Amino acid sequence: MELLKKMCEIHAPAGEELAMKEFLLNYINDNQSNWKVQPILHHGHGFQDNLILVFGKPRTAIFAHLDSIGFTVKYNNEIVKIGGPVTTKGIVLVGTDSIGKIEGKIVKKDSKMYIDFEREIDRGTSLTFKVNFRDTDNFVQSCYMDNRLGAWNCLEVAKTLENGIIVFSSWEEHGGGTVGYLGKFIQEKYGVMQALISDITWVTDGVQHGKGCAISLRDSGLPRKSYVNRIVEIAKQNNIPFQLEVEDAGGSDGNGLQKSDYPWDWCFVGAPEDNVHSPDEKVHKADIKSMVALYSELMKEL
Amino acid sequence: MELLKKMCEIHAPAGEELAMKEFLLNYINDNQSNWKVQPILHHGHGFQDNLILVFGKPRTAIFAHLDSIGFTVKYNNEIVKIGGPVTTKGIVLVGTDSIGKIEGKIVKKDSKMYIDFEREIDRGTSLTFKVNFRDTDNFVQSCYMDNRLGAWNCLEVAKTLENGIIVFSSWEEHGGGTVGYLGKFIQEKYGVMQALISDITWVTDGVQHGKGCAISLRDSGLPRKSYVNRIVEIAKQNNIPFQLEVEDAGGSDGNGLQKSDYPWDWCFVGAPEDNVHSPDEKVHKADIKSMVALYSELMKEL
Amino acid sequence: MELLKKMCEIHAPAGEELAMKEFLLNYINDNQSNWKVQPILHHGHGFQDNLILVFGKPRTAIFAHLDSIGFTVKYNNEIVKIGGPVTTKGIVLVGTDSIGKIEGKIVKKDSKMYIDFEREIDRGTSLTFKVNFRDTDNFVQSCYMDNRLGAWNCLEVAKTLENGIIVFSSWEEHGGGTVGYLGKFIQEKYGVMQALISDITWVTDGVQHGKGCAISLRDSGLPRKSYVNRIVEIAKQNNIPFQLEVEDAGGSDGNGLQKSDYPWDWCFVGAPEDNVHSPDEKVHKADIKSMVALYSELMKEL
Numbered sequence: 001m002e003l004l005k006k007m008c009e010i011h012a013p014a015g016e017e018l019a020m021k022e023f024l025l026n027y028i029n030d031n032q033s034n035w036k037v038q039p040i041l042h043h044g045h046g047f048q049d050n051l052i053l054v055f056g057k058p059r060t061a062i063f064a065h066l067d068s069i070g071f072t073v074k075y076n077n078e079i080v081k082i083g084g085p086v087t088t089k090g091i092v093l094v095g096t097d098s099i100g101k102i103e104g105k106i107v108k109k110d111s112k113m114y115i116d117f118e119r120e121i122d123r124g125t126s127l128t129f130k131v132n133f134r135d136t137d138n139f140v141q142s143c144y145m146d147n148r149l150g151a152w153n154c155l156e157v158a159k160t161l162e163n164g165i166i167v168f169s170s171w172e173e174h175g176g177g178t179v180g181y182l183g184k185f186i187q188e189k190y191g192v193m194q195a196l197i198s199d200i201t202w203v204t205d206g207v208q209h210g211k212g213c214a215i216s217l218r219d220s221g222l223p224r225k226s227y228v229n230r231i232v233e234i235a236k237q238n239n240i241p242f243q244l245e246v247e248d249a250g251g252s253d254g255n256g257l258q259k260s261d262y263p264w265d266w267c268f269v270g271a272p273e274d275n276v277h278s279p280d281e282k283v284h285k286a287d288i289k290s291m292v293a294l295y296s297e298l299m300k301e302l
Numbered sequence: 303m304e305l306l307k308k309m310c311e312i313h314a315p316a317g318e319e320l321a322m323k324e325f326l327l328n329y330i331n332d333n334q335s336n337w338k339v340q341p342i343l344h345h346g347h348g349f350q351d352n353l354i355l356v357f358g359k360p361r362t363a364i365f366a367h368l369d370s371i372g373f374t375v376k377y378n379n380e381i382v383k384i385g386g387p388v389t390t391k392g393i394v395l396v397g398t399d400s401i402g403k404i405e406g407k408i409v410k411k412d413s414k415m416y417i418d419f420e421r422e423i424d425r426g427t428s429l430t431f432k433v434n435f436r437d438t439d440n441f442v443q444s445c446y447m448d449n450r451l452g453a454w455n456c457l458e459v460a461k462t463l464e465n466g467i468i469v470f471s472s473w474e475e476h477g478g479g480t481v482g483y484l485g486k487f488i489q490e491k492y493g494v495m496q497a498l499i500s501d502i503t504w505v506t507d508g509v510q511h512g513k514g515c516a517i518s519l520r521d522s523g524l525p526r527k528s529y530v531n532r533i534v535e536i537a538k539q540n541n542i543p544f545q546l547e548v549e550d551a552g553g554s555d556g557n558g559l560q561k562s563d564y565p566w567d568w569c570f571v572g573a574p575e576d577n578v579h580s581p582d583e584k585v586h587k588a589d590i591k592s593m594v595a596l597y598s599e600l601m602k603e604l
Numbered sequence: 605m606e607l608l609k610k611m612c613e614i615h616a617p618a619g620e621e622l623a624m625k626e627f628l629l630n631y632i633n634d635n636q637s638n639w640k641v642q643p644i645l646h647h648g649h650g651f652q653d654n655l656i657l658v659f660g661k662p663r664t665a666i667f668a669h670l671d672s673i674g675f676t677v678k679y680n681n682e683i684v685k686i687g688g689p690v691t692t693k694g695i696v697l698v699g700t701d702s703i704g705k706i707e708g709k710i711v712k713k714d715s716k717m718y719i720d721f722e723r724e725i726d727r728g729t730s731l732t733f734k735v736n737f738r739d740t741d742n743f744v745q746s747c748y749m750d751n752r753l754g755a756w757n758c759l760e761v762a763k764t765l766e767n768g769i770i771v772f773s774s775w776e777e778h779g780g781g782t783v784g785y786l787g788k789f790i791q792e793k794y795g796v797m798q799a800l801i802s803d804i805t806w807v808t809d810g811v812q813h814g815k816g817c818a819i820s821l822r823d824s825g826l827p828r829k830s831y832v833n834r835i836v837e838i839a840k841q842n843n844i845p846f847q848l849e850v851e852d853a854g855g856s857d858g859n860g861l862q863k864s865d866y867p868w869d870w871c872f873v874g875a876p877e878d879n880v881h882s883p884d885e886k887v888h889k890a891d892i893k894s895m896v897a898l899y900s901e902l903m904k905e906l
Contacts, residue, residue: 015827048828072821072826072852073850074852081852082826123810123821123848123850126829174826175824175859175862176862177864178867180863181864181866183865205378206425217374218317220477221477222316222317222374222473222477224317224318225428226318228426244425244426246382246426248374255477258478258479259482260479260865261482261485261486261564262482262486263349495650506679508727519727522779524686524775526620526653527728528620528653546728548678548684550685557779560781561780562781562784563866564788565650565652565782565785
């Protein structure tokens with residue numbers, strides 16, 4: 001879990017994904033010689049801070065978002081949300097501005113939120129949760145499992161991937177807006193129209209720790225039933241533990257693909273976590289194992 | 303009204319439009335020899351479960367959505383909405399899962415909704431209203447007038463259509479996402495930028511039963527005034543009864559076209575119904591007649 | 605401020621931008637001989653009522669929306685909103701229908717809004733605030749500074765612009781839907797991916813009258829930090845007065861660009877106003893001066 005820990009520690013809230021992209025480029029550069037297939041990389045001009053890896057003759061694309069939730073500093077150290085973070089009083093935030101490093105607790109006054117810090121912070125400075133990474137026998141726990149774990153899953157799958165695309169996207173937590181053009185590029189250049197969303201979901205009454213990766217039949221978005229059924233069938237035939245999720249809230253890059261001007265079949269497949277969007281996101285290791293195994297099979301059989 | 307009755311009875315909530323598409327393909331196959339012009343059909347790979355019919359040299363496209371509202375089964379027979387159905391206690395829902403047929407009433411407990419059924423239903427199973435189709439002298443009444451009647455209108459118009467496109471779309475009731483790429487296909491291949499939305503609207507203070515098909519000047523979406531004015535003018539000149547609608551809520555595939563990356567002029571033109579999104583949607587036959595007549599003229603003159 | 609006054613007086617709520625476009629075409633025709641560079645104009649078929657000006661070899665596009673907020677007449681002189689106008693009782697609205705000119709005050713009854721007028725107004729008639737343009741030593745004040753001032757800024761910048769694109773867009777106040785395809789055209793034909801949003805923002809605790817044009821680090825939309833940083837740097841280096849804005853509400857054509865299927869870097873740069881979306885929108889002249897100066901530099905250096 002050392003790699004995952006490093007990824008959780010990178011400051012990359014929505015709008016500032018560059019550091020995550022550079023980390024991945026370095027990692028890929030250092031490790032791809034050990035991968036079964038070396039991918040073609042697409043990034044740079046026209047891709048903003050996103051990154052696409054193409055392996056062999058792809059039929060399916062995995063989408064994993066690089067950005068995290070966080071906060072933006074407004075006036076007089078007031079803070080506003082990036083995405084939907086938990087905002088409990090006392091949570092420790094960190095960041096950097098033109099003067100130097102920042103660390104302070106969330107405080108609330110008159111229905112506004114502030115960071116408690118000794119000087120005025122530059123306007124527009126982004127803050128993220130202070131990382132406390134906990135690795136135990138059965139669980140990993142930290143802020144930003146969502147979605148550094150989804151990105152980490154892609155790097156695991158990449159080791160043996162022969163045919164497929166991996167997309168690292170931006171802004172998923174705050175307004176989206178990249179999977180539309182990334183999907184356009186993929187459909188136009190590679191003719192791929194099948195997507196898997198590598199992201200982290202919620203522990204609920206129906207989806208519990210340790211019972212396997214969740215295959216989401218729907219959330220606020222409603223994927224095409226016939227596509228989702230194929231995914232469930234592959235999971236069953238390979239005896240990979242999984243759980244079926246049905247929600248009517250929450251969303252993912254799947255919604256962004258669906259609303260784009262390109263025909264996408266998509267399905268959210270990801271481990272569930274407790275303490276969603278807090279500094280204490282907690283995932284069971286059996287579910288992580290199931291997630292990697294399921295993606296590896298899906299990329300072969302879809 | 304036998305054809306309309308059959309269409310209302312097809313189980314095809316958003317995300318599962320395949321059965322409606324197959325019904326239409328069979329119907330077209332059986333009937334198009336009697337049509338004035340035989341259309342080119344576009345469907346299959348890259349079109350998901352949608353269907354496009356192209357007649358002659360088209361200038362205008364009609365969009366009619368195939369999907370209906372409904373419910374998805376969650377955990378322990380809890381149900382969540384597909385689109386915005388009425389959820390009154392006691393409404394009878396039907397569906398099928400891996401074990402067999404399902405029929406049960408909506409019950410409510412602790413602000414959650416359930417279907418009252420004797421066994422646990424498979425997660426992700428979709429349910430729709432049980433159909434009770436009523437055909438009287440002046441009215442037709444059933445669930446899913448919205449939008450099986452809009453699709454039926456297209457089949458009526460198809461009989462004499464010489465130049466134009468008919469698009470059967472998906473997911474309109476829940477998130478949309480197909481008219482973007484269907485519109486893209488149409489603009490790129492046929493250069494058509496004018497749209498009519500064949501869908502069912504509401505009986506209100508300003509739009510009443512039996513006074514003619516509604517031409518919607520706006521709902522939550524705001525079409526270009528100059529285009530809508532042309533439609534009103536054509537209706538007037540042909541002495542077809544119609545009513546002008548002005549609302550600030552509700553939406554249609556028109557909104558999806560407007561938000562796509564293609565320039566669309568669109569207008570919602572459709573009969574009004576009472577008991578919207580319930581098992582008892584009720585439409586006046588004079589308004590249906592007016593709707594077919596108006597579309598036939600619009601496709602000639604626009 | 606005579607030109608700005610004329611622009612504020614044009615009736616062009618969202619969906620009816622044609623009059624503004626025609627005004628601009630006439631203005632450009634009459635004045636471009638005095639401009640440093642004569643632009644290529646794109647408009648007409650496939651552009652609805654929008655207008656694009658291309659100067660030299662563009663690297664950056666300015667987007668200014670032509671539409672204003674307003675009201676639509678429903679049934680029995682009830683009115684509903686176009687966009688988000690202030691609706692205080694007594695505000696005077698004007699418009700024209702098939703019978704003639706309309707002028708009347710907003711009245712409210714039973715949680716509905718009406719225009720107080722002596723006869724029934726045609727359904728679908730659009731109404732706008734009656735203009736009271738006030739030009740003092742330090743301020744200009746009128747309805748529709750948002751966004752006639754943003755469009756006026758473009759005309760000022762056009763005088764000396766050598767390389768760049770100016771886009772006049774529609775529907776920004778109500779649902780958007782044009783910058784997607786206008787942006788598509790620009791990226792495909794000119795390869796331009798950098799945008800500035802020429803629009804008017806709010807006077808707040810952090811952004812005040814007379815302290816310079818606002819550079820918005822974020823609102824409900826979150827632009828890419830690295831792009832916004834470049835803009836701030838250019839403003840600093842040229843000693844142009846400016847203010848940094850951070851909000852979590854409000855939006856602009858920037859959101860429309862971000863949600864399109866094209867990769868856009870965008871930033872909202874505009875003077876702040878008091879009495880937002882009312883008949884009394886008030887902007888400081890020093891901020892207008894700063895806005896024009898800042899755009900002129902940005903178009904050179906970005």
